[in-house]
Amino acid sequence: MAADAPAATTLEARGMVRRFGAVTALDGLGFALARGELFGLVGPDGAGKTTAIRALAGLIDLDEGEARVLGQRPEAVRERLGLMPQQYSLYRDLSVGENLDFFSRLYVLPRAVFRRRAERLLEITRLGPFLDRRADALSGGMYKKLALSCALLHEPEVLLLDEPTNGVDPVSRRELWALLHEFVEGGMTVLVSTPYMDEAERCGRVALVHRGRLLLEGAPPALIAGFEDEAYEVRGGEREAVDRALGAAPAVLAASPAGERLRVVVARGGGAEVARALSPLGARLEPVAPDFEDLFLSRLREAA
Amino acid sequence: MTAYAIEAEGLTRRFGEFTAVDAVSFQVEPGEIFGYLGANGAGKSTTIRMLNGLLAPTRGTARVAGHDVARDPEAVRAAIGYMSQRFSLYLDLPAIENLLFFGGAYGLSGAPLRRRAEELLELTGLAGQAGAITGAMPGGLRQRLALAGAILHRPAVVFLDEPTAGVDPVARRGFWRLIRELSAGGTTVFVTTHYLDEAEYCGRIGLMVDGRLVALDTPAALKRTWVPDRVLVARGQGLGPAAAALRAVPGVRSVEPFGAGLHLRVDPARVGEGEVAAALGAAGARQVVVERGEASLEDVFLAVVGRGAGGPEAAP
Numbered sequence: 001m002a003a004d005a006p007a008a009t010t011l012e013a014r015g016m017v018r019r020f021g022a023v024t025a026l027d028g029l030g031f032a033l034a035r036g037e038l039f040g041l042v043g044p045d046g047a048g049k050t051t052a053i054r055a056l057a058g059l060i061d062l063d064e065g066e067a068r069v070l071g072q073r074p075e076a077v078r079e080r081l082g083l084m085p086q087q088y089s090l091y092r093d094l095s096v097g098e099n100l101d102f103f104s105r106l107y108v109l110p111r112a113v114f115r116r117r118a119e120r121l122l123e124i125t126r127l128g129p130f131l132d133r134r135a136d137a138l139s140g141g142m143y144k145k146l147a148l149s150c151a152l153l154h155e156p157e158v159l160l161l162d163e164p165t166n167g168v169d170p171v172s173r174r175e176l177w178a179l180l181h182e183f184v185e186g187g188m189t190v191l192v193s194t195p196y197m198d199e200a201e202r203c204g205r206v207a208l209v210h211r212g213r214l215l216l217e218g219a220p221p222a223l224i225a226g227f228e229d230e231a232y233e234v235r236g237g238e239r240e241a242v243d244r245a246l247g248a249a250p251a252v253l254a255a256s257p258a259g260e261r262l263r264v265v266v267a268r269g270g271g272a273e274v275a276r277a278l279s280p281l282g283a284r285l286e287p288v289a290p291d292f293e294d295l296f297l298s299r300l301r302e303a304a
Numbered sequence: 305m306t307a308y309a310i311e312a313e314g315l316t317r318r319f320g321e322f323t324a325v326d327a328v329s330f331q332v333e334p335g336e337i338f339g340y341l342g343a344n345g346a347g348k349s350t351t352i353r354m355l356n357g358l359l360a361p362t363r364g365t366a367r368v369a370g371h372d373v374a375r376d377p378e379a380v381r382a383a384i385g386y387m388s389q390r391f392s393l394y395l396d397l398p399a400i401e402n403l404l405f406f407g408g409a410y411g412l413s414g415a416p417l418r419r420r421a422e423e424l425l426e427l428t429g430l431a432g433q434a435g436a437i438t439g440a441m442p443g444g445l446r447q448r449l450a451l452a453g454a455i456l457h458r459p460a461v462v463f464l465d466e467p468t469a470g471v472d473p474v475a476r477r478g479f480w481r482l483i484r485e486l487s488a489g490g491t492t493v494f495v496t497t498h499y500l501d502e503a504e505y506c507g508r509i510g511l512m513v514d515g516r517l518v519a520l521d522t523p524a525a526l527k528r529t530w531v532p533d534r535v536l537v538a539r540g541q542g543l544g545p546a547a548a549a550l551r552a553v554p555g556v557r558s559v560e561p562f563g564a565g566l567h568l569r570v571d572p573a574r575v576g577e578g579e580v581a582a583a584l585g586a587a588g589a590r591q592v593v594v595e596r597g598e599a600s601l602e603d604v605f606l607a608v609v610g611r612g613a614g615g616p617e618a619a620p
Contacts, residue, residue: 023440043472044442044444044472044474044475045442045443045444045445045471045472045475046442046443086470138345139343139344139345140344140345140389141343141344141345142344142345163470166469166470167344167389167466167469167470167498168344168498169342169343169344169346169498169605169609170498170500170602170605170606170609171343171605171606171609171610172343172344173498174560174561177561181544195470195471195472195473197473197563198562198563201563201564202561202563202564220564221541221564240488243484247481254473254474254477255477256473256477256501256502257501257502257504257505258501258504259504259527259598259599259600260504260523260524260598291563292563292564293473296473296474297473297474300474301474
């Protein structure tokens with residue numbers, strides 16, 4: 001895919017390799033984004049997502065391979081690139097307004113342009129009333145919204161977001177995603193890493209990364225269609241007893257609550273065996289359509 | 305004397321003009337998993353800091369593990385474990401050294417401390433990681449190490465402030481297995497989270513809005529009270545742009561994105577699956593499937609937090 005990437009490729013990882021001492025954080029990772037794509041990067045802790053984003057932002061050097069943004073090295077197009085790191089991207093002792101002002105000066109925005117954009121971002125994020133509050137006195141969700149605003153001030157063509165919604169409450173999380181969709185519709189190319197599988201499902205395409213390599217890549221519905229294990233909900237039985245029985249069944253790849261019921265991912269062909277283990281407890285399995293989280297759990301168990 | 309593990313009565317904290325926690329009252333039974341939910345800035349962490357004896361209440365009282373948090377904060381701190389949002393581990397130390405350090409702070413020493421530290425590494429699935437440098441461990445493992453540090457001294461009550469923030473789905477499941485084992489062993493767990501699927505494991509849940517505790521019940525009862533409408537789930541292509549048209553359909557009370565699909569709350573007397581599918585199709589969505597769904601805690605959260613402190617009767 002990297003060899004004949006489409007002409008509109010705006011962001012490209014080509015066989016990226018990066019070692020830290022004995023640890024290989026990136027092990028030949030490659031993918032390409034077309035203009036206006038919303039691309040999700042998911043994977044377990046330590047899979048290399050943050051390292052990949054740092055490489056694409058030109059913040060670290062690669063041992064092998066390369067990162068290309070708008071056809072060039074990231075360092076060469078920094079003013080067309082936006083980055084929201086996972087933590088501490090703002091000055092904690094500066095207010096909301098002062099942080100925005102600082103970033104506008106960093107990108108040497110004309111004052112009139114800055115005022116117009118800041119006003120719009122403050123309106124969308126509803127941070128307007130908190131202009132004078134210091135960054136370190138903001139709640140987690142407000143801090144993330146301000147960090148996103150600062151990354152958007154110079155209206156980058158390409159935006160890199162490293163787990164932008166960690167610690168953000170469900171209401172603010174929805175608002176942040178609505179904002180992202182708005183910018184993508186305006187033609188911005190966005191790469192976002194996330195531990196939330198419902199967010200991954202909202203991306204146009206997703207890459208599942210494991211041990212610095214690409215495990216899967218594609219549109220979420222297509223990836224889910226390729227789910228090879230079995231997904232069920234457990235009906236009946238007492239939850240704790242059912243949970244213990246599931247924990248003891250080797251075919252069970254993962255179990256998690258879905259409302260009052262338990263949702264189970266079972267290795268291909270293992271459904272009958274699990275059903276037999278549940279039946280003395282008065283519980284049975286009902287097949288359900290797999291979602292992205294089921295896919296994630298199934299593919300990672302396979303890769304482990 | 306009460307046998308509650310945690311008991312708060314009119315607990316209030318002001319910072320200048322700002323009331324972070326406003327007359328909060330609740331009781332938690334020993335061994336219960338109690339979830340404390342709310343938007344960022346709603347007052348969850350401030351409540352925890354008061355219950356931990358780290359911050360004095362402006363008004364009201366709280367007893368934790370039998371000790372008054374204002375009068376006897378030292379006794380409270382000795383009886384509880386606390387895992388903060390930015391949990392404090394020494395990143396340059398091996399995993400086991402962090403546990404030995406925590407144990408020392410709680411007055412454990414020598415062979416019993418080492419035995420207990422090894423026992424906890426085993427319990428948290430970190431037995432092979434004793435010598436690993438903490439800073440080089442993946443986030444999910446580090447979080448389990450922080451939990452091990454918080455329960456080393458066998459506290460009666462543990463406070464976990466967003467213990468799974470940023471943890472991947474596999475590690476989150478492992479972490480909650482530990483929490484439930486703790487609870488089954490009699491430890492009281494007070495936990496905050498923004499992952500509402502895992503909040504289903506809580507026996508009861510309190511929901512905070514702007515410093516006030518506006519809802520407190522079991523997950524099932526919260527759903528019955530706060531989401532009495534019928535929930536429909538729509539899947540298909542091009543749902544995003546079509547969602548706006550759906551909001552204009554009479555009888556549709558709310559439309560929220562859930563993953564790639566939509567969750568709707570509707571008046572069943574006025575709207576059914578067929579009307580929703582037709583409205584989405586007319587607005588340009590394709591391959592639409594609409595099914596009856598079950599209210600989730602996320603629906604409850606949106607109903608409570610979106611509606612503020614008016615209570616369920618304030619529903620439109």
